[in-house]
Amino acid sequence: MKAEPVMPPAVSSVVLVVDDAPDTLRMLCDALAIEGYTVLVARDAIEALERFEMAVPDAVLLDAIMPGENGFALCRRLKSEPSWAHVPVIFMTGLAETEQIVEGFASGGVDYVVKPLKIPEVLARLATHLRNAHVSRLAREAVDVAGLGVVLLDSQGRIAWRSPQAMHWLEEALGPQDDVTPLKGWLQAAITQGETLTPLPNGSQLQAQYLGQTGPGETMILLRQGGPAVNAAHKRLSGAVLTPRETEVLSWLAKGKTNRDIADILGMSPRTVNKHLEHIFEKLGVETRTAAAAIASSLLQDA
Incomplete structure (x- = not known):
């Protein structure tokens, strides 16, 4: 049974999906496109940084464990750059141990979802964090x-x-x-x-x-x-x-x-x-x- 759409964005938000698994990328890209998101894809940390250099996304779905630089290290690099630090990062991980979850939050992530992914859950969490980020940005701009x-x-x-x-x-x-x-x-x-x-x-x-x-x-x-x-x-x-x-x-x-x-x-x-x-x-x-x-x-x- 097809899940009901979860609060699709009124204006197309850009989501960067970083994962080295082709099946995961394909599944997420299809689901996000149906919900009205613009999707960017990266297979590792190097490609993810290249995407950020071209266009800063509104949110990132980030695999925690990848070849080369892992997701935790990449998240710390993103958060160390002031012009990128506001972007919410949601970790995707098969690691459900407390130590890994804590590391994800410590590196700057706002949330995590456990693999195998449940698409309705991913969409619900993503929509919530995009909405919070949007409200936060408006409030900060209002101060100026x-x-x-x-x-x-x-x-x-x-x-x-x-x-x-x-x-x-x-x-x-x-x-x-x-x-x-x-x-x-x-x-x-x-x-x-x-x-x-x-x-x-x-x-x-x-x-x-x-x-x-x-x-x-x-x-x-x-x-x-x-x-x-x-x-x-x-x-x-x-x-x-x-x-x-x-x-x-x-x-x-x-x-x-x-x-x-x-x-x-x-x-x-x-x-x-x-x-x-x-x-x-x-x-x-x-x-x-x-x-x-x-x-x-x-x-x-x-x-």
């Missing part, structure tokens, strides 16, 4: 739209992703990123102290604010540009310790969006938006959305 920048660090303190605005500011403040030591030290200071500042060439300052953990082994730091001194509103917001989601809600509130607009933009219900706003008001010590928006807007004007 709001005049802010964001940096994500992995469990070893390395930059896993940075928004275009963050990249521009960091190069202005700390120079070319060939030597990452000053950058890592500055970002680590933000994590330790909650926030840190460094001068920019235009006489203003670049502030890094630690926002906490956004996922397993992933740390988010928010960047903003301000005047020579951090104003009272800035201090008030910095001391509020908002969650990443509360920060997103507040940024859209400051731009004049209604609760329903924010719900649509962030993919949540208006009731959830209301609950986030209640927490924001409490943390900022205000009673109205107008007061909260004023605090956020004053910071955006400084940026």
Whole structure:
């Protein structure tokens, strides 16, 4: 009996399948094509890297054990490249031992499926991780739209992703990123102290604010540009310790969006938006959305 399609993508997503077994490649390519995905194929780590050089896929289905460089090593290489690190990697493996599963997650994988593959399960997991990656990307882009920048660090303190605005500011403040030591030290200071500042060439300052953990082994730091001194509103917001989601809600509130607009933009219900706003008001010590928006807007004007 043919399985029902599992949430086919509204816009064709590109999936890279990396496996040295022809039968597995053929089975996955057929199933993914039926679901509306654009499929790229690689038979080993070398070919996989060549595909990434040509076009960055939206997700990777990766065989853990292959001739030459295995899937775990390849995943670590992908995650070490900032422009590729956001791509979700799902391992395909006949290894069901805890040690191998842990290694897959430690190397940067988001999930795994056990061979022999169950196609409906693969499609369901793939659709979920593509949807999560899409929402995450929209949220990160929204930060840049709001005049802010964001940096994500992995469990070893390395930059896993940075928004275009963050990249521009960091190069202005700390120079070319060939030597990452000053950058890592500055970002680590933000994590330790909650926030840190460094001068920019235009006489203003670049502030890094630690926002906490956004996922397993992933740390988010928010960047903003301000005047020579951090104003009272800035201090008030910095001391509020908002969650990443509360920060997103507040940024859209400051731009004049209604609760329903924010719900649509962030993919949540208006009731959830209301609950986030209640927490924001409490943390900022205000009673109205107008007061909260004023605090956020004053910071955006400084940026």
